[in-house]
Each structure stands twice: as structure tokens, then as C-alpha cells.
Amino acid sequence: MNRIIEKSHFSEHVVKLVVEAPEVAKARKPGHFVIVRTGQGGERIPLTIADADVAAGTITLVVQEVGVSTRKICALEPGDCFNDLVGPLGRATAVGKREGTVLCCGGGVGVAPLLPIIKAFKEAGNRVVSVLAARNKDLIILQEEVARYSDEVLIMTDDGSAGRKGLVTAGVEEVIQREHVAEVVAIGPAVMMKFVALLTKKYEVPTICSLNTIMVDGTGMCGACRVHVGGKLRFVCVDGPEFDAHQVDFDEMISRMKAYDPYTN
Amino acid sequence: MTDRMEKNEGRDAAWRRELRDAMPAKERTAIPRAVMPMLPGEFRITNNDEVNQGLSEEQAVLEATRCLDCPTPTCIEGCPVNIAIPDFIKNIQRRDLPEAARILRKTSALPAVCGRVCPQERQCESRCIYNKMKKAPVAIGYLERFAADAERDSADTKIPEIVDNGIRVAVAGSGPAGLSFAGDMRRRGFDVDVFEALHEIGGVLKYGIPEFRLPNSVVDAELDTLRAMGVRFHANTIIGKTLSYDDLLNMGFRGIFVASGAGLPRFMGIPGEELSGVMSSNEYLTRINLMGAGRPGYDTPVLKGRRVAVIGGGNTAMDSVRTARRMGAERAMIIYRRSEAEMPARIEEIAHAREEGVEFLTLHNPVEYIGDDKGRVCGVRLQRMELGEPDASGRRSFVPVEGDIVTLDIDEAIVSVGVSPNPLIPDSIDGLNVTNRGTIAVDEAMQSSMPLIFAGGDIVRGGATVILAMGDGRKAAASMAEKLLADA
Structure with missing residues (x-):
């Protein structure tokens, strides 16, 4: 207990x-x-x-x-x-000194698991820029804590009630265009991670995402969390939860996350 | 051989001689093998009650009478833990049930479990002298279960006397290998802590094997016996994650037995396997057995398919398909690429499945799952097979019948084609040698590349039976005890 x-x-x-x-x-x-x-x-x-x-x-x-x-x-x-x-x-984030900015973007409650990663990259001596995104200002969380460990914080809201109006990808693209970004870490809803990955792939910026698939035991036994990464079957609970976002089959993941929708509410 | 002789030393006791002389062998061999009383198939699929109801005392005593009490009992050789089989059986015959149970406990930490789930037809019973006479072997498994159940029902479980030696040992995993190791080490006086990753103690006995084959109350009674002996259990603790190897050493543990079991389910890598409604047997059984899915008061959801295909021919496949019938499936089908003769499942499980209305599509192998517009499985394409020459496994191989593919409507598929070892511990302890299959490498003494770490069960074997895992636990306990006591 x-x-x-x-x-x-x-x-x-x-x-x-x-x-x-x-x-x-x-x-x-x-x-x-x-x-x-x-x-x-x-x-x-x-x-x-x-x-x-x-x-x-x-x-x-x-x-x-x-x-x-x-x-x-x-x-x-x-x-x-x-x-x-x-x-x-799960496996811990691979944190280290990068040759360029580390861009951390969090959507909704994804900001919570992102916070310790922001902190760790900052402590490893990196320039850290964070992009926080949500539907509206009430759903932006941990802004102060994120700011404490970031060199700069961009806020993006769907309705413009805080920061700038627009999607997370707009903020990410702006940073990538203006400075050398060595790595992107994206945590949030699967759809958000999918579009961040599509964007950063265009700019060839290595991108890590953290997957929140369905799990039962979470200890490498049930296989409910399986997802194809780079064409290989991987288990989020023991091989992840973080993967190369450019290799993750997000459409498969999004479809599988609905597997029990008729059974839960 | 010496083991077998030792195990049979009680044969010269006066009472054993009297029993042997009381009835001529010819008369005894004329007694038909006991028939296990069981619930009828159509009733079984309406509930989760245990199928086999157990022998009555009269049945058990009569069955025990059949045993010829051979001078060199080959049955003991067929048992992976060398239970003193004639000794416990003859005690049943003279109705000394506590003594029969005591003999079982000397070699097995879980007799009520083994009596239910061991493949006796391939082990002890396959070596019974009756086979040579072309008669049905003595029902050793039924008798083992009878003696263990009688002890539990009498609420008079004998706790062995223990002389503490104060040496602490840790066990990772509370399945059959871990429990058997824990019991043996505690009997030798060691201070034993068992760490379990899940929230329930019991490993595969709880999450895997269904209630209708092994009731949880039977497992719990065995756990209570271990607790009464002084074994401590810690749920929700993962060795290598929650507690590191160094943490364990700092806590004063002098030896660690890793019995973390099977892990990652295997899939076939065919198109459509990612569709919703296609899952591993581990997922399906864990949801229902461990998480209580489908019962009132439990939050975990489970898919209740109407047409369920279970892929595979092992015991886990049978457990899954029989569970599907109980969850309301109108069609529950075993899809197996070879014929029934090659199925690894126990004969009894196959028979029980058939009685429960399970359909068998042998010589069929899935090649593709078909999905609907919502990404849910709605069909499976099956390649027809025919038998070929025996392969490396000694079983007849399967050869696709060119162009012969059938499509079957299904709304749930349960893939039960084996598991790989659990990667958590091999991944998180540096210096632990792992084979290319992902199992922990051990020597004959079950010792790993790290002197303080021993391992056994599925984490070493990849995928085996309850009794083989228990045998590993026993062996590891014997060698670790010897080493630690020599060092002390």
C-alpha cells in the first residue's frame, strides 16, 4: 500500500x-x-x-x-x-551533452513525464528550449517548473488563450528554423507525437518520443503494448517507453489504443 | 539409480510386506484404473469451477491397491523431482493420509498443484509397470492430488521443524521454481525472502493457469504453508528495477535465486497481427485470471469474442480456448499447423476442450488476419497443411498444400505460439551471462556467471512445465545451500 x-x-x-x-x-x-x-x-x-x-x-x-x-x-x-x-x-532516457539545442515539447499531461527529462538535459549542460502545448491556457501545466530548467519556453494553445495560437508543430518548426537543434524529445498524445515526428523528419532532427500504449502487467509478459518500430515488433514496457519517433508506426499505435474502447468509459 | 533405491527404502517395512501379501498381483492388476469424477462439459462452460472433482477416499484406496509396489519402481525415475511414489501410494492404501502427505512434502513444495497440472502421462505414469502389461498405469497424479487435498481439507498441514541458520537468501519470482526453491531453503534453515513483480504471489499458477484447472484456493493453501514455515513474500518488487543487485547485497542477502519466468509472448509476424482483437494468450489469460476481467467488481476489460481462434496446440492454447468458451464464445477454435497427434498439450486437456465444444482445425496455419474499417480483426486466412517427414523435434513436419487457403470469420484471435524469457533481470544486472535465446546461462548446479546468482525455471529453460521449474528450484536450493554452508 x-x-x-x-x-x-x-x-x-x-x-x-x-x-x-x-x-x-x-x-x-x-x-x-x-x-x-x-x-x-x-x-x-x-x-x-x-x-x-x-x-x-x-x-x-x-x-x-x-x-x-x-x-x-x-x-x-x-x-x-x-x-x-x-x-x-521501462528504460531510462539517454541523457547527455548534445552538440546543439535540445528541444523538449510536451502536449497536455505529457509535460509531466517531460519535466524530469528537461531537468536532466539541463543538468547535463545543454541549451534546452521547451515548447508546451494544450487546447487552452487552463490545460497548460507545470509551466513554472519547466521554465526553471529551460533556457526558453514557448507556449502554444489551440485557442490562443495563452502564449501563441497554434499547434505544437508551429512552435517546434520555429525553433528548428532559427537555431541548430540537435535532438527533439516529444511527449504527449499519440497524434501530437506523430505530427512532431513528421515535421522533424523533414528537418532530419533526431527525435525521441515516449509511448503510452495499453499495458496489462507492464513487466514484459502480456504483449498488449506491442508496436512496430522500424518494422520490428517492440514492447513498450521493456524496450521503451522511449523510441526513435521517426521509426514508430503511429497509425498502428493509435488504432491499437482503441482496442478496448467499447469496453471502457 | 541410488536415488531410486533410497527413495524406496521403506519398501521393506513390515506393513508394506503385509499389503503386498494381502492380495495376489493378478487380482490387483484386474482392478480397472480409477475414473476421475468430473463436471459435465455443457455445465462447465457456464462457470469457472474446477473440472476434475478429485477421487473419493474409497476410489483412492482402491487405486492405491493397484500399485504393485515394485522392487525397482521405474515411476520414480519418470518424476523430475523423484517423489517416493510407491511410499506415498501405499500409505494411501493403508489410509495413513497424513503420512502420505508428509512423504510428498519431503520432495515437493506444491503437491496439490503438481497433482493437477503435471503431465503425468509423459512422466511417472509413462514408466509404470502396468504399461508393459498393456494396461492403464496407476493413476499416480490423481493419487498425489488426493493426498495433498486430504491434508488441506483436514486443516492439519504439517509444518516441518526448522533449525534457523540465519543466512539470508532472496528469490526473484514467486512461480513454481521460486516457491520450490523457497520451501527447500527454508527447510534447510535459511532465511528466505521472495520478491514478486506482480501484485499477486504465485506467478504462472495465478496469472496463467485458469481457475477451472487449478483453483486459486489450492495455490493459496500452498502459499500459506510456506508462510507458516517462515518464508516472507514481497509483492510489487522487481529485482533489477525496484531493488538492484547491490541493494540485495547491502540488505544482507548471501545468495539470489532468479526464477523470473517466461516473458515476452511470441507472435508469428504475419500481416494483420497488429489488429485490435489479436492478442497473446498471456494477455488474454492475465486479464481474466489475474485481473478478474469479465467479472463484476473488476475494472480490467476483456474482449468477449463470439468466434474466437486460438493459434497453437500447447496447454496454454487449451487454457485459452476453454476460457473463451466460458466467456461466451459460440465458436472457440484451436488452429494448429500439425495434426492432433503432434500437439504438445496434455491429452486430458485436449479431451476436456473437446467435451466443452471446442473445435479443432488441425493442419491449418494462419497466414494473414483481415481487419474491418475500425482496425478490428474480422477474419483470418488459413493455409492448409499436410504432414511430412519427422523434423528436428521428432514430430512429423507440416507442409503447405499449395494454393489451399481458407478464410474464416472471427472476431478475436489469441496467439499461443510460445514465449521468450522475461528480459527484465537479464537486462538490468551487469555481468550476468545470457544465452543467445535470452535465457540466463547456468551450469549443472544452476549457478550463473555471477557466483551469488543461481537461476532456474523458464528464465533458464525458455518455456517448460511447472514440474521442471520446480525441479530446477530443488536443484538450485541443494547447490546453493551446499555452497553457502561451506562458506559459513
């Missing part, structure tokens, strides 16, 4: 939870995720770790309500517990 220590709302349907998990806090690296389970009959849900505090023995998770299980998670209050929490899972 892992206790919720702190809870805050980023928006009506997006919640930040600080959770007791001392071993995970110690072992995790940027890019890692955990699996949580809420309630006796709960589903196993993968969530990328947004932050960790080794001294306090806690990790931070950012959750968006999209279905039965995330609704249960978002209803948890400080003092409540996850029935189960396991991790850290």
Missing part, C-alpha cells in the same frame, strides 16, 4: 499526486514509469514518473481523468493509498 501524501489540481481533470514509494524514488531515472492499482478489483495503470524526492521517499505522478481507472485515481485524497505500486519500469 502506497500512501498519497499530497494532492493538487492542475485543472478540473488533471491531478498531481505525491505518493510514498521510497524504493522507487531511489531507483528511478528520467523516462521511467510505474504501474498503480486502485481498489480491490482495480486495473493496472501505467503512469510516467514526473518527479521524485529521495529524502522524502516520494514520487510525483500527474494523472488525467480519461476512464474508470483514472477517475478512481483522481478521486484519491491525501491519506488514501494505492493498493499496489510497482516500478520503476
